[in-house]
Amino acid sequence: MVFKRRDARPWTRVAADFVYPRSGWRRASNYLLHRLRRLPDDPHRIARGVAAGMFCNFPPLFGVQMLSAALLAWMFRGNVLAALLATFVSNPLTTPLTALLSLELGHWMLGTHGTLDVNMLVHAFSDAGTEIWSNIVAIFTHEPTRWYRLKNFFFSILLPYTVGSILPGIVASIASYYLSLPVIVAYHKLRDKRRIERAEKRRTGQMLDIAQAEAADWQALEADQDTMPPPRPAPGAKND
Numbered sequence: 001m002v003f004k005r006r007d008a009r010p011w012t013r014v015a016a017d018f019v020y021p022r023s024g025w026r027r028a029s030n031y032l033l034h035r036l037r038r039l040p041d042d043p044h045r046i047a048r049g050v051a052a053g054m055f056c057n058f059p060p061l062f063g064v065q066m067l068s069a070a071l072l073a074w075m076f077r078g079n080v081l082a083a084l085l086a087t088f089v090s091n092p093l094t095t096p097l098t099a100l101l102s103l104e105l106g107h108w109m110l111g112t113h114g115t116l117d118v119n120m121l122v123h124a125f126s127d128a129g130t131e132i133w134s135n136i137v138a139i140f141t142h143e144p145t146r147w148y149r150l151k152n153f154f155f156s157i158l159l160p161y162t163v164g165s166i167l168p169g170i171v172a173s174i175a176s177y178y179l180s181l182p183v184i185v186a187y188h189k190l191r192d193k194r195r196i197e198r199a200e201k202r203r204t205g206q207m208l209d210i211a212q213a214e215a216a217d218w219q220a221l222e223a224d225q226d227t228m229p230p231p232r233p234a235p236g237a238k239n240d
Helices: 011-019 025-037 043-055 065-075 080-089 095-110 118-139 148-227
Strands: none
Touching: 043 065, 043 080, 043 148, 065 080, 095 118, 095 148, 118 148
């Protein structure tokens, strides 16, 4: 394969880079911004894709976040690749903050009460995943299925998390659209200007090469005329 890595990275290195990239978050974010600006599409479509990806960073769409961003970008006629790149804003550093914000807002909107910190939230999702897997295994064994923990998880965490994530997701989506659009437009104008300048420079260079070639041809023609012998008189012609 042309772009395949020569040395495959182990899964531990991949997981570590996801938590903290080897080049640092600043360089990784600059790389994502650079990729967004260089996308070959209309700036408004790219900005709509960024908005779709930013919205999907807030709801609990673990496992289907990229698919949801791509579908949302397609629905709003945005750039799908821009939406996928925007989902990388969601990482192990930002997800706990957005989750706690969404939970607090969701409990307030639903009129319920809940006190959670990051550790409790991680354990709640871990316990829910463990119980789902146990119920799947129980289908093929004699063990009974248990759903009471999942019911409690749904009403105490998942429902307020989902409800509370809508408003921050909309705000972040609108803000990312209006912030990214002028940057992308400015970059495209600069790129077009540089492309025109390069084309003019090539055209000027070609015209200069043609002019130099024509001048060299004229010089060679004049040199040939200077070295040519005088014409001989015709036979029978009288000399003055």
